[in-house]
Amino acid sequence: MDVQLTAAHWVYLAGILVILATMALRKNIVVPAVVATFLTALTFSGSIVTGLSAIFNASLVAAKELFNIFLIIAMVTAMLGALRQLGADRMMVAPFRRVMRAGTSSFLVLAAVTYVISLFFWPTPAVPLVGAVLIPVAIRAGMSPLSVGMVIAICGQGMALSSDYIIKVAPGISASAAGVEADAVADKAMVLSLIVGGTALLITYLVQKRHWRAPSLDLLVEWEAEADRGIGETRDDSSGDGGGSRPPRRPEPAGGPSGGGGEQAATATAVLVAPSDPIADPDTEAEKERRGTAKAFxxxxxxxxxxxxxxLMLGKFTEVVPPLQGGDAAAIVGGIAALILFAAAASTDRGGFLETTSDHLVDGLVFAFKAMGCVLPIAGFFFIGNPEFAGPILGISADAAGPAILFDLVTTVQAHLPQNAFVTSFGILLIGLVAGLDGSGFSGLPLTGALSGALGPAVDVDPSTLAAIGQMGNIWAGGGVIIAWSSLVAVAGFARVPVLDLARKCFLPVMAGLILSTVFAVLVF
Structure with missing residues (x-):
């Protein structure tokens, strides 16, 4: 089918190219996205009023589509704040220290604990929890600080966040842009994330094991002494800031999430890294009661x-219980978090728990909007290329179909490209990697999702498969694993290793996993 391209199509294409170039320069892409939205709407309608309205409408449409994501982040963050106030967050991981007797066991425990915590609560709380409780034990067990940082980054910012299977922020954004079900993207992303993570962890283990030493308390003393002398100080001149060499210091990376937007990593670390608990008299009745309550939670x-x-598993694989539909899983996670929040706040401050609960919820909402807020104008720009969302953004009547700007561009270009599933899949992966160069894990998902929805039918590949591939590239790069100006700074700060060294060491294992997972996706899905 021949498509007649208009000036609006070319302006929209120019906007995409400018955004990609801005990402490659490691700059924030909110302003280019807003300007591109304005110019596209102005060119399409010929009305400056429509152009100005589109700036607001694009973010509003994106907010309507993504607000459930903001809410779940807020609830989980609020719950973690209440648990941290009790001291229950550290107690949840403390028992794992007992089995970390040698390098291999420490490697496995670090990987498992980081992955599970990150899968349910995002990597943001996983880094300070593991950093404060398990990293010193792993160092004493013989692991090198560099291998510790690699394991945490691969399992948290990489494997857990790239699937985001429980909270489903990333699959929700990818699926909305691709026009497919979020569960379809989530299921495939989970498999691909395990392939990438498993490959990267295996390579890390084989390469780093030779640097491990016999367990000894001297290793911990040496590690702390090197940090005191500044040997392990994390600094990256390209980002303008470096993570500290001591865990109590709050690293402030220049890039984006472990989860979303350009400011997420810095915000996430600053909000969730708790100061050390004040020394309390363990013999007082109040302290005994507090510790007992913390253990219970x-x-x-x-x-x-x-x-x-x-x-969840019973509903998915059996008929014992009804399967969860759509966003039910995330809603249940949020509901559980809310009830635990109320109970924890009441246990901490019986007299004023109503106010305490409200404070935690406000903190959670503030964190959610700081973490994800800049995704809205970015998603709004890419939504304007989707006919399902273009109408409301451009002020077109609900009875009329909106323009399919992005799909028209893809239809025009695809005739000049090899109609090959492998070429398309690796192209989406590359775009995802480039989109992650700004240090933001989620800002490129609307782009890879929209391209997946447009390119999938042309090459006979399920759009959800391409969306999952693009999600892998975007988050493994920008989520904080293979670029140094992302939340990897926080990991390096707790492991007390140079962030550039950590990024370089992670690069080849992760890229090997991404290539393998993309081949698997094309052949199997």
């Missing part, structure tokens, strides 16, 4: 979410 939270996982 340290057991309650994992058990509650374990029960949810069991229910």
């Amino acid at each position: 340290a057991m309650l939270v994992p058990l509650a979410y374990l029960a949810f996982i069991v229910y």
Whole structure:
């Protein structure tokens, strides 16, 4: 089918190219996205009023599509704040220290704990939790600081965040832009994330094991002494800021999430890294009661979410319980988080728990908008290329179809490209990697999702498969694994290693995993 390209198509294409170039220069892309939205709407309608309105409408449409994501982030963050106030967050991971006796066991425990915490709560709380409780134990068990940082980055910012299977922020954004079901993207992203993560972890283990030493308390003393002398100080001149060499310091990376937007990593680390607990008299009745309550919640939270996982699996693979539909899983995670928040706040401050609960919720909402807020104008620009969303953004009547700007461009270009699933899949992966260069894990998902929805039918590949591939490239790059100006700075700060060294060491294992997972996706899905 021949498509007649208009000036609006070319302006929209120019906007995409400018955004990609801005990402490559490691700059924030909110302003280019807003300007491109204005110019596209102005060119399409010929009205400056429509152009100005589109700036607001694009973010509004994106907010309507993505607000459930903001809400779940807010609830989970609020719950973690209440648990941290009790001291229950550290108690949840403390038992794992008992099995970390040598390098290999420490490697496996670090990987498993980081992955599970990151899968349910995002990598943001996983880094300070693991950093404060398990990293020193792993160092004493013989692991090198560099290998510790690699494991945490690969399992948290990489493997867990790239699938985001429980909270489903990333699959939701990818699926909305691609026009497919979020569960379809989430299921495939989970498989691909395990392939990438498993490959990267295996290579890391084989390469780094020779640097491990016999367990000794001297290793911990040496590690701390090097940090005191500044040997392990994390600094990256290209980002303008460096992570500290001591865990209590709050690293402030220049890039984006572990989860979304250009400011997320810095915000996430600053909000969720708690100062050390003040020394309290362990013999007082109040302290004994506080510790008892903290232990109870340290057991309650994992058990509650374990029960949810069991229910989720029963619904997915059996007929014992009805399967969850759409966003039900994320809603249940949020509901559990809300109830735990109320209970934890009441246990901490019986007299004023109503106010305490409200404070935690406000903190959660503030964090959610700081973490994800800049995704809205970016998503709005890419939504204007989708006919399902273009109408409301451009002020077109609901009875009339909106323009399919992006799909028209893809239809025009595809006749000049090889109609090959491998070429298209690796192209989407490359775009995802480039989109992640700004240090933001989620800002490129609307682009890769929209391209997947447009290119999938042309090459006979399920759009959800291409969206999952693009999601892998975007988050493994920008989420904080293979670029140094992302939240990898926080990981390097807790592991007390140079962030550039950590990024370089992670690059080849992760790229090997991404290539393998993309081949698998084309051949199997």
